[in-house]
Amino acid sequence: MxxxxxxxxxxxxxxxxxxxxxxxxxxxxxxxxxxxxxxxxxxxxxxxxxxxxxxxxxxxxxxxxxxxxxxxxxxxxxxxxxxxxxxxxxxxxxxxxxxxxxxxxxxxxxxxxxxxxxxxxxxxxxxxxxxxxxxxxxxxxxxxxxxxxxxxxxxxxxxxxxxxxxxxxxxxxxxxxxxxxxxxxxTRPENVDLPAAADPAPAFPAGLDDRVPGITPFRTSADDFYRVDTRLTLPVVSLGSWSLTIDGDVDREVTFSFDDLASMELIERDITLTCVSNDVGGRYVGAARWLGVPLTDLLDRAGIDHTSADQILSTDVDGMTISTPLDLATDGRDAMIAIGMNGAALPVQHGFPARMVVPGLYGFVSATKWITRMTLTTYAEQDAYWTQRDWATDAPIKIASRIDTPKPLSTIDAGRTVIGGVAWAQHQGGVEKVEVRIDGGGWQEARLGPSAGQDYWRQWYLPWTAEKGQHTLAVRAVNGEDEEQTAARATPFPEGSSGIQQIVVTVA
Structure with a gap:
């Protein structure tokens, strides 16, 4: 033996x-x-x-x-x-x-x-x-x-x-x-000095971070930003050899180096990204300031006025493919090929040297990291990684809200406290109102933090005099188009989760 x-x-x-x-x-x-x-x-x-x-x-x-x-x-x-x-x-x-x-x-x-x-x-x-x-x-x-x-x-x-x-x-x-x-x-990002944006974002407002303990920070740091992808190791990308090519059903094939992108007129926008795998009340959502080239500027260089394409098939440096609906990517929203995040070059884990950012669409159809090619084609001709697995092709982000504080199943002290969290409704007029329900009672309107634009989330809070016992808390959001967050429950597959988050807390 x-x-x-x-x-x-x-x-x-x-x-x-x-x-x-x-x-x-x-x-x-x-x-x-x-x-x-x-x-x-x-x-x-x-x-x-x-x-x-x-x-x-x-x-x-x-x-x-x-x-x-x-x-x-x-x-x-x-x-x-x-x-x-x-x-x-x-x-x-x-x-x-x-x-x-x-x-x-x-x-x-x-x-x-x-x-x-x-x-x-x-x-x-x-x-x-x-x-x-x-x-x-x-x-x-x-x-x-x-x-x-x-x-x-x-x-x-x-x-x-x-x-x-x-x-x-x-x-x-x-x-x-x-x-x-x-x-x-x-896999360390190379030292990159990013140019200033030709079209900068407005001054970023102070959030509720210091006023509401336990609330999610108004801006997500790169280290805390969620990462959901299929890669088990980060790619090794050199700026000297990296390029972005646009081909397929275009007037002309064009290729850009990183310096080419950096020399163009850059825009700076505050945008919240959400993963389709995010469940109700989940953590796969983050908000940052992005710097990049408008997607339409790059597509114009290739010429798409006469294209019959209905998707942008984007490919990363390791061959991963993502399909983005062409009509949504070019409908006037601030879609971009981003090269900067929160005032610095993209970290490797978030797509260095460049990634796609399309506000209002879940990441699996809009957020290709380490991008190196965009092919104008049709869904009938080519399938991307996720569409091959029967995920949705058009995947607008659903109105959602989350309770950050108090934590689910936590025990808190009786007396004056706050219920707080974040809500998002990207490219749907933003968050106009957040309501909280306590123990199945009526919906109470919460107080909103400052706005950083319709593509960015809002912090919110509701003062609460907590009495001893067990309590059930729920939250819902209303967007700028007066559309309420749906209570209908749905799992992430195939087009994103939905429902109202409801948590239980104990007051001692």
């Missing part, structure tokens, strides 16, 4: 060493080709939509960590089997390791932008993993020096195993750490 456990451990350790080697090579070439990440990305693509939504709802922004951990756990379980097979016949164990790596290599090659170089991390993982397994098996008791009887031989064999295992564990730690450091260094 001890020998079997030992060899199972050999398989696990050899695989960890191989994965670390593959990760290091991927960090130097293409991070997305790292074996575990390549398999994880394929799993994401193959996962049914309901399961994806369940993972986002239950794990939030940790869904990717859970996925990678699950993939790694499955790999290590099979690696233990490989170690057991190697105990009986080394070729069998080594063969299973090679099969595992072959799966990762196939996954890496299915990426839309994959090339032959994307095989290198898997080849490194296979060679290193098999070599590590061979070293461990040779050093095991009953092999080589351990084949002779006697305490001295047995001790030497045990020492050989410890030396081999220690050296390999150290090598895995060094290679894994170096891979993480190199990836993080390569």
């Amino acid at each position: 001890t020998t079997r456990l030992l060899h199972a451990g050999f398989g696990v350790l050899a695989t960890i060493v191989g994965v670390a080697a593959g990760h290091l090579v991927a960090a130097l070439t293409e991070p997305a080709a790292s074996p575990v990440l390549a398999v994880g990305s394929t799993v994401i693509d193959l996962t049914p939509t309901p399961l994806k939504e369940w993972a986002i709802a239950h794990f939030g922004t940790n869904d990717k960590t859970v996925l990678v951990g699950s993939v790694l756990a499955g790999v290590l379980l099979l690696a233990a089997v490989a170690g057991l097979l190697a105990r009986r016949r080394f070729a069998l164990g080594a063969g299973l390791l090679v099969v595992l790596v072959a799966v990762a290599a196939s996954a890496a090659l299915t990426r839309p932008t994959a090339g032959v170089a994307d095989l290198l991390p898997s080849l490194a993982a296979a060679g290193t993993g098999v070599a590590a397994l061979a070293w461990l098996v040779r050093a095991a008791p009953g092999r080589a020096g351990g084949a002779h009887r006697g305490d001295q031989a047995g001790g030497a064999s045990r020492r050989g195993v410890l030396v081999a295992a220690g050296a390999l564990a150290a090598a895995a730690a060094v290679m894994g750490g170096a891979g993480r450091w190199i990836t993080s260094y390569r």
